[in-house]
Amino acid sequence: MWTLLPESGLPFVSVLEKSSVRILPDGAMDVIATFHPDGHIDKTFAVGAMTCPQLTTVGNQAVAGIRFLPGAGGSALGVNAVTLTDGQIDVRDVARQHGAVRDVFRLLHRNASDARALHRFADVIGMNRRFVPPLVRRAAGLIASSSTSTRIEQIAKDLGVSRQHLAREFAAHAGLTPKRYAQICRVRAMLARVQRRVANCRRESSHAAAAQVSWSALAADYGYADQSHLISEVSAIIGQTPGEWQATAGSNIPIVPVSVAPL
Template structure:
């Protein structure tokens, strides 16, 4: 499967992680998508409407029966709500057609522009970026959603700690209650602070496993913010339905 990421337009860089393109092979296949603390919007040339994929609390298996081209944008944590104008907990662990979020007229106009003519991949992605810039300007002209600044502070603290910062400590640092922080996360992120931190640790662990030929599991667990190896195994089973050892084998097996 072909997959490539591009840096976003500079004016979108504070909000967008990347724009990306993928092409699935022309035969039946499936691939596993892991939780990454991001929200994506995808457009595909298979005739279906564009759709947003909300924050994920576990891995999903994506199956395809035919060749499909995908163009997409991946938002930074806590930033998608500016562009989707909906509380993000409403689409957690599910997808929502973009015509329901943006209106059918705008959604159809964008879809038509994306797939017409012989434009290059990067030119098609630039069409998405222009629409995002238009929506960003409109969002900025309106009022910034309440709680957005607080959530961004919390996200920076959680990511900076690798997910090791306890939610009680985080709430105390921000001078808010744990309940208020959780409510704002539901609106702006789509996950609870605890689940967001859990996925931060999980992402650190998957990155370490991919780059370590022979992991020392107890030490890797501690390095990634887990209490012990059992804690690491428990999270992998919950988030991927597999073990760290099997995940390691699948990423290091010799073809």
């Protein structure tokens, strides 16, 4: 459960029991800090955008994070985002390449008695977001705003560039191809809709049938060629078939599509 760190306003999760958590792709990049029981920061690392789900074992630590909207992470950290895709790196390794991150990293560890230093960290690296090319920002917004099939060729045309140029720029800053990001956005939007419908049905009826989902109808609504196409894409993005996802406790974890307004 996400909450707020006292007097900091930073989102963090306090994990009381060791457990395995399935993290689903959402197109974002993060800087994560883990804390010792006394409140001092243990490790700080940058996490790249994910193309597929990751299973992470966590436990007995508080975790604070800074999230970059799709397209902002590469510039903010001073790296080609592709180098972090589906991986992570110690912030010290990024800091050697980026002066602002290096300076704030030192501050972070000199003043790590609480998480307020992360505010300064977020402020400094957040300033670098202005270096994100308008092309990437606008493309991310256009892709995220479409809940059905997205034609990358048309988006590139609307932005006045070739599909190849858009793909190169987008990957360098977001760590994903526009096509993969569009797939992630579509799957997350669809699963969020399923969660809302199932929750409403369960509130209104005690019959299990009321919560059944027509994946073939959803395939048509979200621009898939057919139900098999939907199942294939969902399985690639979240590592489970739609039926498996719905049957697991993980389907109760709120899925909120990342929304980026075109700038």
